[in-house]
Amino acid sequence: MKIIKSMFGKETGITEGDLDKVIGIEQETSIIECKRLTSQKDIDKSVIKPLVGFLNKLDNSGGLLLLGFDAPKGKIERIVPINDNSLRQDRIRNKILDGIGSIPSAANSFTFDVIEIDVANGFVILVEVSRAHPYAVFYSKRDNQGWIRKADNTVCIEMGELFSIVGARNYPIVYPVLGRISMEVSTNGVYSCKIKILLKNKGAAPGLDIVGILVFEPKHDGTQFSIRSNNKDFEISANDKNNPKLVFKLFQPGKMPSYPQLDLDVGNFDILAPKDLEIEIKMTVYERKGLSFTTATFKNGAISQPNVTFSPYLR
Numbered sequence: 001m002k003i004i005k006s007m008f009g010k011e012t013g014i015t016e017g018d019l020d021k022v023i024g025i026e027q028e029t030s031i032i033e034c035k036r037l038t039s040q041k042d043i044d045k046s047v048i049k050p051l052v053g054f055l056n057k058l059d060n061s062g063g064l065l066l067l068g069f070d071a072p073k074g075k076i077e078r079i080v081p082i083n084d085n086s087l088r089q090d091r092i093r094n095k096i097l098d099g100i101g102s103i104p105s106a107a108n109s110f111t112f113d114v115i116e117i118d119v120a121n122g123f124v125i126l127v128e129v130s131r132a133h134p135y136a137v138f139y140s141k142r143d144n145q146g147w148i149r150k151a152d153n154t155v156c157i158e159m160g161e162l163f164s165i166v167g168a169r170n171y172p173i174v175y176p177v178l179g180r181i182s183m184e185v186s187t188n189g190v191y192s193c194k195i196k197i198l199l200k201n202k203g204a205a206p207g208l209d210i211v212g213i214l215v216f217e218p219k220h221d222g223t224q225f226s227i228r229s230n231n232k233d234f235e236i237s238a239n240d241k242n243n244p245k246l247v248f249k250l251f252q253p254g255k256m257p258s259y260p261q262l263d264l265d266v267g268n269f270d271i272l273a274p275k276d277l278e279i280e281i282k283m284t285v286y287e288r289k290g291l292s293f294t295t296a297t298f299k300n301g302a303i304s305q306p307n308v309t310f311s312p313y314l315r
Helices: 002-008 016-020 040-055 089-099 159-169
Strands: 032-035 063-067 100-103 110-119 122-131 137-140 146-150 153-157 174-185 190-201 211-218 226-228 246-249 264-274 279-286 290-299 307-312
Touching: 002 063, 002 122, 016 110, 032 040, 040 063, 040 089, 040 100, 040 122, 040 137, 040 146, 040 153, 089 100, 089 110, 089 122, 137 146, 137 159, 153 159, 174 279, 174 290, 211 264
Parallel strands: 032 063
Antiparallel strands: 063 122, 100 137, 110 122, 146 153, 174 190, 190 264, 211 246, 211 279, 226 264, 279 290, 290 307
């Protein structure tokens, strides 16, 4: 509840006195919208529409909906209490779950918090929403209508445009995973390991024109280790003899498409390293629509689970 905490200085225990402090000060913005709520018939326009608009924002920052407030000129002017018990927070929560859909469909495509605050002559409700699926597009299930928040306005998106946005947001998220095939330990404590590189794609589109680079950095300067491979598609180089950083160019553009849910065996390499030497492995994969950055560590023949981040070139 980042927006709620930013506005009120806390996430729980918000009182009518706290609400009074934002009256006449806070304004509607790209992340804040106020709506009156008087009856069930207002749900679509006053709840579902603004929340869908927040979820479809291009910067993925979500938004805060203030129900039971009046802001006729963009500035929050007064509280207009809700006094219909059919609009309590549990009912609002269910209406949100039933009323918002996503493309692609996912059970946990967005998250939200609903807070009910008692005030004189009724109550108000705060709803903070954020997307959980980074590339989904959202719409109202009631009328199959999409909305998007632009500045302090929520504007309509036609279904055709929704599908175009879906196509633009669904990226190939391609990244390498290292797996040990075999290991030997010499009498002087040197680990010799054969490592397989698998290329995975956890995105929703095939990866094309892929180039990957692995950089190996020892945690201790001057410690000797080596990387070897008979794979003709790999290039190995040492940038610094005193503190070697070895780079693999995994594959050339257009050679290997990577499809979602299918692992691609790129090839093997051997690593020879002394006991207790920890080597950080930084792996970058470039694709047409974005790049992934993955880190893992190698020590005594063991490889840690990868930590993957992805950034599209265009948002």
